[in-house]
Amino acid sequence: MSDPTTTEKPVAPEPERPARSRAASSMQSWLPTVKDSVAAIVLALLVGAVLIMFSTPRVIESLSYFFSYPWDFFKFSGIAVFDGYSALVRGSVGSGSSLVRTIERAAPLICAGLGVTLAFRAGMFNIGAQGQMILGAVAAGYIGFHYDLPVGLHLLLALAGAIVLGGLWGGIAGFLKARTGAHEVITTIMLNYVGRFVILFFLGKETFQRPNSDNLLSPPVNDSATFPAVFGLHLGVLLAIVAALGIWWLLERSTWGFEIRAVGANPQAARTAGMSVSRVYITAMVVAGMLSGLAVSMMVLGRQDPLTDQIAGSVGFDAITVALLGRATPLGTVLAGLLFGALSAGGLTMQAAAGVPPELAQVLQALIVLFVAAPALVRGLFRLRGDGQAVGVEAKGWGG
Amino acid sequence: MKTTARVAALVCSSALILAGCGERSDDSNASGSETPTASESTSEAPKEDHPDYKACMVSDSGGFDDKSFNQTSYAGLQNAEENLGVKTAEVESNAPTEFADNINALVKQNCNSITTVGFLLGDATLAAAKKNKKVNFSIVDFAYDKAPANLKGLTFNTAEPAFLAGYLAAAKSETGVVGTFGGLNIPTVTIFMTGFVQGVEKFNEDEGADVKVIGWDPESQKGSFTNDFESKTKGQSSAEEMITQGADIIFPVAGPAGLGGLQAAQDNDVWGIWVDTDGCVSAEEYCDVLLTSVMKGMDVAVEEAIRAGANDEFDNEVYVGTLDNGGVALAPYGPNADIDDELDATIQDLRQQIIDGEITVG
Numbered sequence: 097m098s099d100p101t102t103t104e105k106p107v108a109p110e111p112e113r114p115a116r117s118r119a120a121s122s123m124q125s126w127l128p129t130v131k132d133s134v135a136a137i138v139l140a141l142l143v144g145a146v147l148i149m150f151s152t153p154r155v156i157e158s159l160s161y162f163f164s165y166p167w168d169f170f171k172f173s174g175i176a177v178f179d180g181y182s183a184l185v186r187g188s189v190g191s192g193s194s195l196v197r198t199i200e201r202a203a204p205l206i207c208a209g210l211g212v213t214l215a216f217r218a219g220m221f222n223i224g225a226q227g228q229m230i231l232g233a234v235a236a237g238y239i240g241f242h243y244d245l246p247v248g249l250h251l252l253l254a255l256a257g258a259i260v261l262g263g264l265w266g267g268i269a270g271f272l273k274a275r276t277g278a279h280e281v282i283t284t285i286m287l288n289y290v291g292r293f294v295i296l297f298f299l300g301k302e303t304f305q306r307p308n309s310d311n312l313l314s315p316p317v318n319d320s321a322t323f324p325a326v327f328g329l330h331l332g333v334l335l336a337i338v339a340a341l342g343i344w345w346l347l348e349r350s351t352w353g354f355e356i357r358a359v360g361a362n363p364q365a366a367r368t369a370g371m372s373v374s375r376v377y378i379t380a381m382v383v384a385g386m387l388s389g390l391a392v393s394m395m396v397l398g399r400q401d402p403l404t405d406q407i408a409g410s411v412g413f414d415a416i417t418v419a420l421l422g423r424a425t426p427l428g429t430v431l432a433g434l435l436f437g438a439l440s441a442g443g444l445t446m447q448a449a450a451g452v453p454p455e456l457a458q459v460l461q462a463l464i465v466l467f468v469a470a471p472a473l474v475r476g477l478f479r480l481r482g483d484g485q486a487v488g489v490e491a492k493g494w495g496g
Numbered sequence: 497m498k499t500t501a502r503v504a505a506l507v508c509s510s511a512l513i514l515a516g517c518g519e520r521s522d523d524s525n526a527s528g529s530e531t532p533t534a535s536e537s538t539s540e541a542p543k544e545d546h547p548d549y550k551a552c553m554v555s556d557s558g559g560f561d562d563k564s565f566n567q568t569s570y571a572g573l574q575n576a577e578e579n580l581g582v583k584t585a586e587v588e589s590n591a592p593t594e595f596a597d598n599i600n601a602l603v604k605q606n607c608n609s610i611t612t613v614g615f616l617l618g619d620a621t622l623a624a625a626k627k628n629k630k631v632n633f634s635i636v637d638f639a640y641d642k643a644p645a646n647l648k649g650l651t652f653n654t655a656e657p658a659f660l661a662g663y664l665a666a667a668k669s670e671t672g673v674v675g676t677f678g679g680l681n682i683p684t685v686t687i688f689m690t691g692f693v694q695g696v697e698k699f700n701e702d703e704g705a706d707v708k709v710i711g712w713d714p715e716s717q718k719g720s721f722t723n724d725f726e727s728k729t730k731g732q733s734s735a736e737e738m739i740t741q742g743a744d745i746i747f748p749v750a751g752p753a754g755l756g757g758l759q760a761a762q763d764n765d766v767w768g769i770w771v772d773t774d775g776c777v778s779a780e781e782y783c784d785v786l787l788t789s790v791m792k793g794m795d796v797a798v799e800e801a802i803r804a805g806a807n808d809e810f811d812n813e814v815y816v817g818t819l820d821n822g823g824v825a826l827a828p829y830g831p832n833a834d835i836d837d838e839l840d841a842t843i844q845d846l847r848q849q850i851i852d853g854e855i856t857v858g
Contacts, residue, residue: 409591448601454588
């Protein structure tokens with residue numbers, strides 16, 4: 097069966113390609129190195145500082161008399177930037193409650209990000225975390241608020257429901273790719289739309305609505321179906337760590353993980369070596385979907401968020417960013433997830449305490465991604481080593 | 497180092513462009529954060545002055561720039577800042593998962609009153625109100641059966657002005673077909689559509705006419721919905737479908753997506769009626785095809801709730817915006833609407849009858 101997605105054509109070998117870039121597939125080679133990632137974050141913070149300066153009325157005003165009292169401009173800018181970024185730090189790691197907030201926001205990003213990472217390693221771009229999360233939410237929510245079951249069992253069933261339905265939804269895209277060659281980017285995006293209408297359909301039903309209400313809003317899950325909490329932090333977040341360890345083991349230590357990496361690097365070669373490329377596509381997408389289901393269970397079963405059509409927020413899409421920033425490795429995904437969780441939690445305090453426009457935290461995230469995606473720019477600015485070196489490190493880092 | 501120099505040059509040159517060589521407004525202590533700036537101090541003096549009162553607001557995931565109910569509610573906060581001299585702070589929500597955090601962050605900023613926007617924040621607001629008895633909470637578009645003493649629901653009987661709009665539409669329709677569509681099949685949307693349909697029915701009854709409404713059936717609770725408040729394209733195709741079915745007046749109740757409905761009205765030379773705000777102000781480019789707008793005075797309600805809190809008069813009784821208290825209203829007719837005096841008198845008469853309770857709507 098032919099595979100339309102790969103860039104390397106089996107019939108037309110490219111003898112001029114150097115050995116090391118054959119090791120890393122074309123998809124992987126533009127992923128950033130650690131240095132690039134850090135440089136991108138620093139650069140984004142610098143640009144963010146300029147944005148904070150010019151979104152502060154006092155700073156703008158001081159520009160009108162810049163030549164009489166230039167110091168004012170620098171002083172006010174300094175104050176504004178310091179206020180903003182200190183609020184960012186305070187709001188993300190400054191106290192117990194802000195740490196809880198950071199971790200709570202990071203955990204679903206990490207889980208869904210791992211799903212994107214896994215699919216990525218199998219050579220697929222999984223845009224469908226959003227839809228997989230929504231389906232997972234429908235299952236977890238329904239089991240959570242509709243049934244009365246003993247503590248523990250209820251949680252397990254609801255969690256299993258989220259994981260199974262998320263996995264099925266992811267598996268559809270994998271199946272379509274394996275059997276028909278349909279591109280997973282297109283199918284997962286379309287399945288996101290379908291997912292949104294599926295939840296809207298269910299929210300329109302009496303059973304999913306609150307008594308005496310027609311609003312598209314479900315009740316929260318019963319207490320018996322929630323993760324236990326310690327110091328205000330629900331313990332579902334531990335599952336994110338477990339998932340990261342599991343995916344690491346899977347990718348680096350298991351036979352199946354080797355198959356995934358082999359298919360991701362070169363499906364033709366993997367097929368020639370006797371691996372079932374179709375099976376890898378399907379299973380990788382199923383597991384990716386299961387991870388998305390796990391991600392949304394943090395919201396539905398962890399924080400008892402009621403189901404709405406926006407239950408997944410933008411986590412499914414941020415997860416793609418997290419996975420890319422994390423270089424599609426489990427550890428990197430965890431770190432990137434924590435960074436984004438911190439930016440999101442700290443962005444809130446920036447808004448509430450320092451009056452920084454709410455868009456700024458999102459602009460920071462976007463800038464980081466932008467700079468990550470334009471490594472040449474960042475390397476040029478920071479005088480980092482050139483291309484060849486980066487790819488070399490990359491190939492090794494990916495375990496060849 | 498070259499980079500640093502470049503950045504410095506960039507900053508300096510932008511300073512040059514933006515700056516003149518003006519005078520500093522306040523030489524004594526410009527760093528004091530409480531000092532009002534020149535532009536603010538020239539504005540009208542506040543009618544009331546509560547500098548120690550801090551009024552705060554949390555949006556739902558639409559954000560304060562949604563040209564719809566978040567934005568109108570936010571206008572209420574801004575008016576309160578100007579008219580009541582209160583301090584303000586606000587947080588935008590990106591996702592429902594953030595609601596509780598966002599409210600708590602504002603509680604930590606020592607807000608005296610916190611207004612949340614939209615029914616999606618219902619749970620989070622109730623939980624926060626129970627935990628923080630000293631903070632006055634109010635929530636737009638939502639009401640509780642039993643609210644704590646520090647939680648006020650702000651609701652709007654938009655069926656009343658929509659009824660008037662429906663009557664007006666029926667009177668102005670030449671094809672005998674008028675259309676309406678919503679963003680989502682939820683009560684805060686369909687209440688407009690139900691009022692609109694009842695207004696048309698009233699016209700049919702009074703004038704022995706047979707004007708049809710397409711897009712909403714209050715009996716079966718079914719109708720035409722874009723299932724999206726953002727996409728102008730979906731609004732446009734919904735409206736165009738109705739226009740091909742003969743509708744010559746379109747009443748979109750779909751927030752920004754409804755702008756597509758007005759676009760379709762403009763393209764096909766039919767009338768539109770706008771919702772939430774006066775369309776001739778908020779969507780000026782479509783003013784020429786607007787008959788009128790059904791206004792939902794969230795800004796009025798929010799400012800009132802803050803005023804009550806600042807004056808220690810806060811209560812938990814649900815606020816219902818009506819034609820009577822000005823919480824909802826019909827906007828001035830559009831410039832091209834050409835409403836004759838007789839029709840206008842009828843509308844005013846109906847308005848009075850609703851206020852007097854002779855007609856019940858909704």
